[in-house]
Amino acid sequence: MKGKVFVIGLGLIGGSLAKAVRYAHPEAMIIGTDVSEKNIQLSMLLGTIDDSVSTLEAGACEADLILLAVPVNETVKILTQLADMNLKSGVLISDAGSTKDTVVKAAKPLIDKGVAFIGGHPMAGSHKSGAGAAKLHLFEHAFYLLTPDESIEEKKVEQLKEWLKGTRANFLVVTPAMHDKLTGVVSHFPHIVASGLVKQAENYSKENKLISRLAAGGFRDITRIASSSPEMWRDILLHNRNVLLELMDDWLQEMKHVKGLVEKEDSEEILRFFADAKVFRDDLP
Ligand code: NAD
Structure with a gap:
């Protein structure tokens, strides 16, 4: 798929997702941001991302797909900020956080605005963290749980799976509480x-x-x-x-x-x- 992918949080999970997106969609442009300059530099050096931005707005407003891979409390804060931005029509937003109920509730203002936010949790990882730990094959054969709100159209869920097919994970849809x-x-x-x-x-x-x-x-x-x-x-x-x-x-x-x-x-x-x-x-x- 063509388009701009914005990855927020370039650690183990964000970096691994970026690599998987690049693998399946080499023509997509991958932009990243992180609060750690070191992780941004390393991600650029490793070719995990094509470019970086220093503000959320600069990356988010241009993106076709936004992936959040930051600690879950940060996810909640960023979702609130995204809800106030003028995002591209048709943008897909997902996260990789290990909890879903609070995250999906925090995405409600976005969902109510008609933005397709689909909670996600790739169930593979490591005790290692940071950009240097990111691996293309981290999620291979792992379960990848998706928690779309009832209002999200099925075609949006399929679109997200298509973007993430390079993970080679097994997608499973469940409710946030489940x-x-x-x-x-x-x-x-x-x-x-x-x-x-x-x-x-x-x-x-x-x-x-x-x-x-x-x-x-x-x-x-x-x-x-x-x-x-x-x-x-x-x-x-x-x-x-x-x-x-x-x-x-x-x-x-x-x-x-x-x-x-x-x-x-x-x-x-x-x-x-x-x-x-x-x-x-x-x-x-
Ligand atoms: P990590 O520490 O490797 O990476 C997190 C990155 O987010 C760091 O680079 C950090 O600098 C950055 N960050 C923190 N706050 C930020 C902010 N406000 N804006 C931009 N960047 C910010 O951690 P990780 O293991 O990649 O975990 C990321 C998410 O994935 C978490 O929500 C976690 O629950 C989830 N997760 C982790 C695992 C695992 O095994 N580690 C597995 C599945 C899901």
Whole structure:
């Protein structure tokens, strides 16, 4: 497809989306912006973008497709700013944020003006961040959740998929609330647990320095995601507060249950706890 694509936020996700758009649509012009001059320079150097602009307005008003790939609190602020701009007729806007309910609500003024905003979340990533971490194949075979408002025409959703086909992701349309529940379970809450496990090890390492050296293998595997951007995760928790509070209550119940089994030395039920988890884990695709 021909046209101008404006990418706001040239980090891991924005850079990877820009590369995927360029791959499928080499004739499109890709403009980028970022609050970090270093990420802009690197994106230019790597050929991720063709040009950069220093103000939102300069990029947004000319664009046929606007992709936001900034922390979700910034997404909300930028959507509010975009709603006050004179955007091109027919422009498509999407974001890549890890939460959707608050983001889609923030896009309501744009949607009410007739602008096609379609929430998006490519469900692949890394604990790395910044323009240097961006990869063309980051989203290959991953799910890419889209959360269009009911008022958005189907042809606009198809147009967005066409723009993003270079991601080679599997697109799935869900409601914003469903998105936040699903990702709360499989992504956001596990993140809290991973960081909690690291904090527990850190506390014990004050008593015994061997902890850091022994925290290898399995511990490293299940806590890898705790190295992700703290700012990004702070915003995600605040956006998905209600879902996460419910999941934390469930988790406390589960831990209470396991604690009871260990206290009672209930060998049969402890075995069942691990066996049930293994069955579900082994069945995951
Ligand atoms: P990142 O830190 O690599 O990139 C974010 C970029 O946004 C940075 O370059 C930063 O300088 C820039 N930025 C911040 N505020 C800005 C603003 N107001 N205007 C312009 N640029 C601004 O982070 P990322 O991993 O690319 O995450 C971007 C978005 O993608 C987040 O909303 C996140 O929830 C979502 N996401 C992340 C992952 C992941 O695994 N990292 C996966 C899927 C979706």
